[in-house]
Amino acid sequence: MIPEEVPIAFVFNRRNYAVMMGTPDDLLDFALGFSITEGVVGSVSDIKSIDIHQTSKGADIRFKITDQALERLDITQRRRNMVGSASCGLCGLENADILFKILPRVSDTKMKLDKNVVSLAISNIHKLQPLNKITHSVHAAAWANLDGQIEYIREDVGRHNALDKLLGAILKAQTDVASGFILMSSRCSYEIVEKAAKCGVQSIVSLSGPTAFAIRKAAEANISIYSQSKDGPIEILDF
Numbered sequence: 001m002i003p004e005e006v007p008i009a010f011v012f013n014r015r016n017y018a019v020m021m022g023t024p025d026d027l028l029d030f031a032l033g034f035s036i037t038e039g040v041v042g043s044v045s046d047i048k049s050i051d052i053h054q055t056s057k058g059a060d061i062r063f064k065i066t067d068q069a070l071e072r073l074d075i076t077q078r079r080r081n082m083v084g085s086a087s088c089g090l091c092g093l094e095n096a097d098i099l100f101k102i103l104p105r106v107s108d109t110k111m112k113l114d115k116n117v118v119s120l121a122i123s124n125i126h127k128l129q130p131l132n133k134i135t136h137s138v139h140a141a142a143w144a145n146l147d148g149q150i151e152y153i154r155e156d157v158g159r160h161n162a163l164d165k166l167l168g169a170i171l172k173a174q175t176d177v178a179s180g181f182i183l184m185s186s187r188c189s190y191e192i193v194e195k196a197a198k199c200g201v202q203s204i205v206s207l208s209g210p211t212a213f214a215i216r217k218a219a220e221a222n223i224s225i226y227s228q229s230k231d232g233p234i235e236i237l238d239f
Contacts, residue, residue: 001134005157007058012040013070022161023131023138024059026154026169027052030161031061033168037195041069044171103197103221106177110224111202113146113181115236118205118226120148121183122236125207129185131155140185141166143175144205151180159186160195167199177201188225190214197221215239 006024010017010031017040022030031050035041046069051062065073121144126132128150129140139159143152143166152173154165163184170177177200184192187208194217196204204218205226218225218239229235 003131003135003138003157009058009060010034010063011060012063012065012073015070015073017073020158020161022158023156024054025131025156026165027054027059027061029154029165029168029172031063031168032171033164033166033195033199035063035065036171037164037167037198039198040073041065042072103194103217105220105222106197106200106202107222110222111178111181112224113203113205113226115226115238117144117146117148118236121150121181121205122207122228124148124150125153125183125185128153129155132185138162142183142185143170143180144183145180150183151175159184159189160191163192163195167195167201170199181205187211188214188227190217193217193221193223193225196223209237210239 003023005021007019008022009019028050032044035047041047046066048064048066053060125140125142132138132140132155138155138157139162140153140155141162142150144150152166152169154162154169156162156165181203182196182201184206188204188206188210190211190213192204193214203224207228209227210225215225225239227237229237
């Protein structure tokens with residue numbers, strides 16, 4: 001079995017914003033998460049409606065947003081002008097300055113996770129990936145509570161797409177982001193930290209080590225990062 005990858009267009013009040021290549025599942029969650037982490041809307045309340053149109057070639061996600069959100073979109077002009085691939089969060093941005101914008105601090109005190117809790121969540125993530133079980137080639141983003149139990153999981157060929165879907169699911173369920181942490185099946189790169197920070201998430205666990213830039217961005221946002229060491233006996237590293 002091979003995972004599908006199709007163009008998914010995001011259109012806000014008839015303005016073409018972005019076309020992302022991704023897995024055409026959980027598109028409502030993708031719509032909510034992407035619109036928040038991109039900064040197109042400040043909250044779900046800025047969205048009046050979402051219409052999802054799927055065809056054999058891909059999907060169009062059409063939003064109606066408030067006048068205030070639309071004005072913010074037009075002023076910032078962070079509209080992408082090309083297709084965003086499943087592996088890159090920068091495609092189409094006009095310049096790299098956005099990378100160095102200081103992230104908001106998610107809390108005054110950095111969240112500390114019990115390493116047994118982290119290990120429990122890690123041990124269960126692969127068991128809860130239905131698409132990966134048959135394709136062995138997609139990423140997952142999961143939400144685990146502070147006991148290490150996974151409550152939500154979303155999959156996609158792109159890791160940041162999977163995270164947007166997960167964040168959308170959390171927003172839809174009105175989950176308290178102080179009640180758990182994100183678990184990524186892949187490495188923790190800068191855009192994972194950025195998206196988490198924009199939704200107030202306080203801790204990220206990844207199966208592969210973070211990049212140096214991700215660690216610096218996490219320090220800005222006061223987000224704790226944990227990773228699984230693959231050298232010798234399995235250990236949980238705290239960055």
